[in-house]
Amino acid sequence: MIFEVLERSLQQPNRVIPVEALLGNCDGSRMPDVTSARLTPAIAQRLVEVCPTTAFSMGELGDRPCLKLSYAECIGCGRCEEPSEGAVVTAPRFTWCGLPKANLARLWDLESHTEITPPRPNPEMVRGQIRSLFGKALNIRQLDAGSCNGCEAEISALTNPYYDLERFGIHFVASPKHADMLLVTGPVTRNMAEAVKTTYEAVPSPKLVVAVGACGCSGGIFAGSHAVVGGVDAVIPVDGYIPGCPPTPAMLMTGILEVLRRRTVR
Amino acid sequence: MNENTPGAVPSGERGSGGPPLVLPRGKTESVARLVTVFGSLGSDREKRVHYVFDVGEAKYWETMVAASGPVRSIVPELPSAAWYERELHDQYGIEITGHPDLRPLVFHENWPEGVHPMVDAVNQVPWASREYRFLTVQGDGVAEVAVGPVHAGIIEPGHFRFSVVGDTVLHLELRHFYTHKGTEKLFEGSLVNAGAMIAESVSGDNCFAHAIAYSQAVENACRAEVPPRASAIRLIGLELERLVSHISDLGGLCTDVGFSVAAAYATRIKEFLLRASADCSGTRYWRGIAVPGGLRFDLESRKILGLSQAVSLAARQFADLARVILETPSIQNRFETAGVVSPEVARDLAVVGPVARASGIDLDVRRDHPYGHYKSAQFEVPVTHYGDVMARAKIRIKEAAISARLIQQIASALPIGSVLAPLELDGEMHGSSAVESPRGELYYWLEGSDGRLTRCHIKSPSFQNWPAMPFAIADNIIADFPLINKSFNLSYSGCDR
Numbered sequence A: 001m002i003f004e005v006l007e008r009s010l011q012q013p014n015r016v017i018p019v020e021a022l023l024g025n026c027d028g029s030r031m032p033d034v035t036s037a038r039l040t041p042a043i044a045q046r047l048v049e050v051c052p053t054t055a056f057s058m059g060e061l062g063d064r065p066c067l068k069l070s071y072a073e074c075i076g077c078g079r080c081e082e083p084s085e086g087a088v089v090t091a092p093r094f095t096w097c098g099l100p101k102a103n104l105a106r107l108w109d110l111e112s113h114t115e116i117t118p119p120r121p122n123p124e125m126v127r128g129q130i131r132s133l134f135g136k137a138l139n140i141r142q143l144d145a146g147s148c149n150g151c152e153a154e155i156s157a158l159t160n161p162y163y164d165l166e167r168f169g170i171h172f173v174a175s176p177k178h179a180d181m182l183l184v185t186g187p188v189t190r191n192m193a194e195a196v197k198t199t200y201e202a203v204p205s206p207k208l209v210v211a212v213g214a215c216g217c218s219g220g221i222f223a224g225s226h227a228v229v230g231g232v233d234a235v236i237p238v239d240g241y242i243p244g245c246p247p248t249p250a251m252l253m254t255g256i257l258e259v260l261r262r263r264t265v266r
Numbered sequence B: 001m002n003e004n005t006p007g008a009v010p011s012g013e014r015g016s017g018g019p020p021l022v023l024p025r026g027k028t029e030s031v032a033r034l035v036t037v038f039g040s041l042g043s044d045r046e047k048r049v050h051y052v053f054d055v056g057e058a059k060y061w062e063t064m065v066a067a068s069g070p071v072r073s074i075v076p077e078l079p080s081a082a083w084y085e086r087e088l089h090d091q092y093g094i095e096i097t098g099h100p101d102l103r104p105l106v107f108h109e110n111w112p113e114g115v116h117p118m119v120d121a122v123n124q125v126p127w128a129s130r131e132y133r134f135l136t137v138q139g140d141g142v143a144e145v146a147v148g149p150v151h152a153g154i155i156e157p158g159h160f161r162f163s164v165v166g167d168t169v170l171h172l173e174l175r176h177f178y179t180h181k182g183t184e185k186l187f188e189g190s191l192v193n194a195g196a197m198i199a200e201s202v203s204g205d206n207c208f209a210h211a212i213a214y215s216q217a218v219e220n221a222c223r224a225e226v227p228p229r230a231s232a233i234r235l236i237g238l239e240l241e242r243l244v245s246h247i248s249d250l251g252g253l254c255t256d257v258g259f260s261v262a263a264a265y266a267t268r269i270k271e272f273l274l275r276a277s278a279d280c281s282g283t284r285y286w287r288g289i290a291v292p293g294g295l296r297f298d299l300e301s302r303k304i305l306g307l308s309q310a311v312s313l314a315a316r317q318f319a320d321l322a323r324v325i326l327e328t329p330s331i332q333n334r335f336e337t338a339g340v341v342s343p344e345v346a347r348d349l350a351v352v353g354p355v356a357r358a359s360g361i362d363l364d365v366r367r368d369h370p371y372g373h374y375k376s377a378q379f380e381v382p383v384t385h386y387g388d389v390m391a392r393a394k395i396r397i398k399e400a401a402i403s404a405r406l407i408q409q410i411a412s413a414l415p416i417g418s419v420l421a422p423l424e425l426d427g428e429m430h431g432s433s434a435v436e437s438p439r440g441e442l443y444y445w446l447e448g449s450d451g452r453l454t455r456c457h458i459k460s461p462s463f464q465n466w467p468a469m470p471f472a473i474a475d476n477i478i479a480d481f482p483l484i485n486k487s488f489n490l491s492y493s494g495c496d497r
């Protein structure tokens, strides 16, 4: 009976994970990180070959060879670790969530063994700014543009007692008309392209769009299929991207808060 | 290939064209259970149609007909073939004679007529605007309610068109395939090892079952033996996926009747398991672990024992929660007699998984077509009657307990040794395999040559079960649709692929 369930719930310890422990956490996502010092041209070449998407690619900066890692394409498959001789490891922390697309790519100069990715805002400052967002309301409308449902499963988890997104004043709403933010998963399929545009138009301005998962960021493993149009930005403008396949609830939360931070603190 | 099974019956003389297909009989002397129908291209690019049946033996029965011309529909004998034949028509442009409804299934208004992705070039397909005719139900006071493709909640897209009188549903027409991603075509040309990653993205919440079904099909094709440790760990992953899925479903059912405390409790147990899973395997849903030949890497025995302890705790809490939920009068009131799938409908539409077992169909791939570590594992297969929401809930509750026991049993006696067997990928390959996923029978069929795939077909339990939904909702009130839909727990992406 209902009281018995209540009683059991009350006997449980509080499971809520503090926000400090969530921001930047990526346990269970297997997103890759690169140790610059161990990178050689030969290893870089192997990474490009083994990567099932185009996440790793070779580029040039001036006349110097460089390695590029685009998190928008990465499906976290872990296949780049084996041939990397320790140059690629599972990232212990991951803060590339909620950023604009240009900031999702990292570059390494293969001659000087250094990362040449532009500097990012100080994490302490970011954390402070994020804390100042709490208490304001944000309504999110989730939109599945053709996902495999893995991303949906993780988005649903945001409302469980461990993540409790509602504590930040963030709610999932049923109608796009009530939404401030569209959280869009999946590659946009041909059959969903129209509905995605209509839903976007139904959200009142100003609106935020967040593309979720490798599929939402770039089409992921489905990029190039005849039945898929592409990532979310192939159809509607996107403010921030949350990589991962699927991104974990902690990564989703980090990304949502980061998009909100950038919108609020200008 | 076996067209001369004793007891086979010809499919009758209907329409014109095509050699008559011989339908096999099953154990019970009626026509055997249809598993799947799909197309492929022969080496001369000639179209072929494959039919797979379960005839009550461990091995599936497979036959093939050439389809250079029209092919006779088997729908008059086997209504469960209806969507498969429509898909064949869409994907291969194969004419099917005698099919009652050949409207496009997979492709929507935007897809030009006459373009069939599995045979035609599809790199630059123009946008079209074709017409789609919904069935109309006529009569006094009949109203139409159209829902979707975008739904109010964190769920996948699909379109439902209800014809109602007052609150009561007369008819539901499904229009799906909004999440169609051309997945079967994506396999073509893919490296055999990379195929596992595509399989994992067919239906994300059952990704491990897909990865295993795919891997086993390759292993069968190459006659590879998976090392015992790998198959034991695979079983643990598969049962964990079932456990998580069933816990999530019962929570979802509670959400749909407004019992939010119980729903929140179920999500807590689920999250506890996903976190334990990440601790053990490095991923919450066991993505990127299975590959043809075994596993990509070994999992530490110590961590597997940790997972097994977490499972035991979660299973105890879930059993306790489930008992309380089922004793709640308002739950009984909503669950009982809602969304009945009769045994006749279940048989005619060849439904699988918990939906079948809740309607008295005794079917489980793990027992009937044993694979991997299930060949030696001991477990029961619960079956019940009534076919309502309550029956489906009870089946899931029982199965969750059995999954937990299996995990503990296997984790306590893990074989040692390697987890990956080498594969001989040279030359032509041809293989198939089935897995009992949390939603039921999942079947992969593939062909390849020299380490690359030329064709991969996926029979997903959701594709099979969706057509039963309109029968379950008929005569119910429309407000019960979310509950009934949840009790089926079908994947849109798994169906649409």
Ligand code: SF4
Pocket: A030, A031, A032, A050, A051, A052, A053, A055, A056, A073, A074, A075, A076, A077, A078, A079, A080, A081
């Ligand atoms: S983890 Fe990402 S970068 Fe590494 S191989 Fe997989 S997709 Fe490529």
Ligand code: SF4
Pocket: A146, A147, A148, A149, A150, A151, A185, A186, A187, A212, A213, A214, A215, A216, A220, A221, A244, A245, A246, A247, B201, B204
């Ligand atoms: S990113 Fe991964 S989990 Fe998300 S929809 Fe795509 S394949 Fe599924």
